[in-house]
Amino acid sequence: xxxxxxxxxxxxxxxxxxxxxxxxxxxxxxxxxxxxxxxxxxxxxxxxxxxxxxxxxxxxxxxxxxxxxxxxxxxxxxxxxxxxxxxxxxxxxxxxxxxxxxxxxxxxxxxxxxxxxxxxxxxxxxxxxxxxxxxxxxxxxxxxxxxxxxxxxxxxxxxxxxxxxxxxxxxxxxxxxxxxxxxxxxxxxxxxxxxxxxxxxxxxxxxxxxxxxxxxxxxxxxxxxxxxxxxxxxxxxxxxxxxxxxxxxxxxxxxxxxxxxxxxxxxxxxxxxxxxxxxxxxxxxxxxxxxxxxxxxxxxxxxxxxxxxxxxxxxxxxxxxxxxxxxxxxxxxxxxxxxxxxxxxxxxxxxxxxxxxxxxxxxxxxxxxxxxxxxxxxxxxx
Numbered sequence: 001x002x003x004x005x006x007x008x009x010x011x012x013x014x015x016x017x018x019x020x021x022x023x024x025x026x027x028x029x030x031x032x033x034x035x036x037x038x039x040x041x042x043x044x045x046x047x048x049x050x051x052x053x054x055x056x057x058x059x060x061x062x063x064x065x066x067x068x069x070x071x072x073x074x075x076x077x078x079x080x081x082x083x084x085x086x087x088x089x090x091x092x093x094x095x096x097x098x099x100x101x102x103x104x105x106x107x108x109x110x111x112x113x114x115x116x117x118x119x120x121x122x123x124x125x126x127x128x129x130x131x132x133x134x135x136x137x138x139x140x141x142x143x144x145x146x147x148x149x150x151x152x153x154x155x156x157x158x159x160x161x162x163x164x165x166x167x168x169x170x171x172x173x174x175x176x177x178x179x180x181x182x183x184x185x186x187x188x189x190x191x192x193x194x195x196x197x198x199x200x201x202x203x204x205x206x207x208x209x210x211x212x213x214x215x216x217x218x219x220x221x222x223x224x225x226x227x228x229x230x231x232x233x234x235x236x237x238x239x240x241x242x243x244x245x246x247x248x249x250x251x252x253x254x255x256x257x258x259x260x261x262x263x264x265x266x267x268x269x270x271x272x273x274x275x276x277x278x279x280x281x282x283x284x285x286x287x288x289x290x291x292x293x294x295x296x297x298x299x300x301x302x303x304x305x306x307x308x309x310x311x312x313x314x315x316x317x318x319x320x321x322x323x324x325x326x327x328x329x330x331x332x333x334x335x336x337x338x339x340x341x342x343x344x345x346x347x348x349x350x351x352x353x354x355x356x357x358x359x360x361x362x363x364x365x366x367x368x369x370x371x372x373x374x375x376x377x378x379x380x381x382x
Contacts, residue, residue, distance in 0.1 A: 040205075040218060041258035047204040047238070049113045052193055054152055056107040058142030059083065060125065060159060066133040066178075067103040073129035076104040083140070103131035107142055107155050109187055116192060120185035123155045133178035135161040144187055155187040198243040198250050205231075205239040205257065212236040213265050221262050269377035271366055278359035280366070282377070288348050291374035293365060 059079055060067075068076040080102055081091050109123040125139055137159045144153040159181035197203060207214060215233045222231040222241070230242045243253050269285035310319055357365055369375035 037261040037263045039258065040221070040260045040262050043209075043214070043262065043264075044205050044207045044218065044239070046197065046254065047206050048195055048197060051113065052111040052146055052152070054109045054111050054144040054146055054187075056142045056144040056155060057128075058105055058107055058125075058155065059140050060103045060105050060127075060131075060134055060137035061101060061140060062136060062138045063101040063103060063131065063134065064136055065100045066131060066135070067100050067137075068127075068129035068131050069100070073104060076102055076129055079104055103127050103134060103137065104129045105134070105139065107139070107144060107187075109144055109153060109155070111146070111152055111189070111193065113193075113195060115189045117189055119189045121153065121187050121189065123157075123183050123186040125159050125181050125183060125186075127179040131179060133161065134159050134181050135178060137181075139183060139186065146193075150191060152191045152193070153187040153189050155183065157183040157186040159183055198245070201243060201245055203241040203243045203250075203254070204234075205241055207237045207239070210237045211268070214262075215239060217264065218260075218262055221260050222257060225256065225260050271370075271375070271377045271379050273363050273366065273379065273381045275363070275381055278363070280359060280362055282348065286348055286375070286377040288351060288369070289374045289376065291369060291372060293369070 057079075059076070077099070080099070084091055104127070105125045106128050107123050107125055109121050111121065115121070123139075123144070125134065127134060139156055139159055141154055141156040143151040144155055146152050160183065161178055161181040205218070207218070212233075215236050218239055219231045219233050222239070223229050232240050234240050241253075241257065244250050266285050267283055269287065270283045271286060272281040273279070352362060352365070363381075366375060366379060370377070370379045
C-alpha cells in the first residue's frame with residue numbers, strides 16, 4: 001500500500017468517526033429534549049370534554065344471609081315492597097318481611113364524554129344499610145341519574161366483591177372491605193349528554209394547572225405547529241383556538257393540538273404540608289437563604305402508680321385503691337444550627353435533615369423560616 005492510499009484510509013476513518021460522534025451527540029440531545037418535552041394532551045383538555053357523575057339507588061338480592069337487618073334498615077323493606085308492587089305483586093299491609101338476602105345500595109358511575117345509547121359503562125355498588133357482605137349478590141335494574149335529575153343509564157348485573165370473610169363460634173376474620181363491589185360494564189347508556197364543540201369556530205383549551213408561563217409556552221408551541229396565529233391566551237389557564245367549522249377537519253385539528261410537544265419551564269417554588277399525616281413535599285424550585293435555627297422539644301410524661309390502702313384489723317374499714325400519678329416534664333436542648341444559602345433542592349434537603357427534626361417539628365420550622373423570609377417558597381397546608 002502506497003502513501004497516498006494510506007492517507008485516504010486515515011481520512012475515511014476520520015470521517016466515519018466524525019459522523020458517529022455527530023450522530024451520538026444528536027441522539028443525546030434528542031433524548032434530553034424528549035425527556036423535557038411533554039405532550040399538550042397531558043397538560044390540558046378541551047372545555048366541555050369531561051366525564052359526568054351519575055348516581056342511583058337500588059337493591060342487591062341473592063345474598064347468603066349477609067343482607068340488611070330490616071328492623072334496623074326499614075328503607076330496604078319499603079324499597080322491596082315498592083318494587084314488587086311495580087311488578088304486579090301486592091304485599092299485604094303489616095307483613096313482617098324478615099329478609100336477610102337483600103341489601104339497599106347506592107350506585108355510582110362516570111359517564112364518559114361523547115357516550116352514545118347502548119354503550120356500556122362500569123358501576124360501583126356500595127351498601128347504605130347494615131349488610132355484612134355483598135358477595136354473590138345481583139343488582140336489580142336501577143336508574144342512574146345526573147345532576148339535572150334525568151336518567152342517563154340503567155344498571156344491573158352481578159356484583160364482584162374483592163373482600164372475603166368468615167365467622168364461626170363467635171370469632172370472625174375479614175380481608176378487605178365487603179360492603180362494596182363493582183360491576184364491569186354493569187350499566188347501559190340510555191340518554192346522551194348534548195355536547196357541541198366549535199360551533200362558532202373557536203375552541204377553548206384549559207390547562208390543568210394555572211400558570212401564565214405554561215399558557216404562553218403552549219400558545220407559542222401551537223402557533224409554531226400550524227405556522228399561523230391560531231392560538232391566543234385568555235388568561236393563565238384558558239387558551240382560545242381558531243378551529244375549522246367542518247367536523248372532520250375539527251377532529252383532525254384537535255388531535256394535532258393534543259400532540260403538540262411542549263417544553264415546560266421550572267415550576268413554582270412550593271412546599272406542601274399534610275398536617276394530618278406529617279408528610280412534607282418540596283418542589284425543585286425551593287431555595288433557602290442563610291439563617292440560624294434552634295428547635296427544642298417539650299415532653300410531658302404521666303406515669304400512673306395506683307396504691308392500695310389497707311385498713312387496720314377490726315376497724316370495719318374498706319380496702320380501697322388510691323390513685324397516684326407521677327408527672328415529669330423534660331425539655332430537650334435546642335442549640336442554634338446554621339443553615340447556609342441553598343440554591344439546589346438537594347442542598348435544601350441536606351440542610352433540613354441536618355437539624356434532626358421529626359416531620360411534625362419540620363412543619364413548625366418551615367413555617368418559621370417562611371415568616372423570617374429565609375424560605376423562598378409558597379407554603380401550602382392541606
